[in-house]
Amino acid sequence: MNQIHSHSQDLQATLNAIAEQLQALAADHQDNPQQLLAILRTLEKTHQEIRDRWFQHALPDNRQDFYTLLQDIEANGGWPYIERMRLQALLARLENNPLDPD
Structure with missing residues (x-):
């Protein structure tokens, strides 16, 4: 169990370093x-x-392991998702801050 915890800490440290970069x-x-x-x-x-x-x-192929994964997802911040900026939000920003004509 300590080895799993150690690997988890190593992974988190690596991810933190990548995020900082x-x-x-x-x-x-x-x-x-x-x-x-x-x-x-x-x-x-x-x-x-x-x-x-x-x-x-890597997804589990049995119900017990899949349930454990779902519990982990729920407990640790949900499903990872990369949201795209909506074009309407970008256009609204331009309307509120028009570019200076050069």
Whole structure:
């Protein structure tokens, strides 16, 4: 049990380090929407690849294990989802803050 807990802590430490790197990368490009969009697209693509390549294949094949997974999902923040900015929200922002004509 301690080994599982240790692996979980190692994984969380690695994920935290990756998250910090992503935050720093985004901060470095905070004034460039094209670069930030590239970062978001990469995150979304990575999310899809992990889900389709590994996660779906790792799903439990019996009810007890599946129920345990569902309990974990519910207890630890729900289903991972990457929300896309709606085009209407983007257009509304432009209406409220029109670009200065040069």
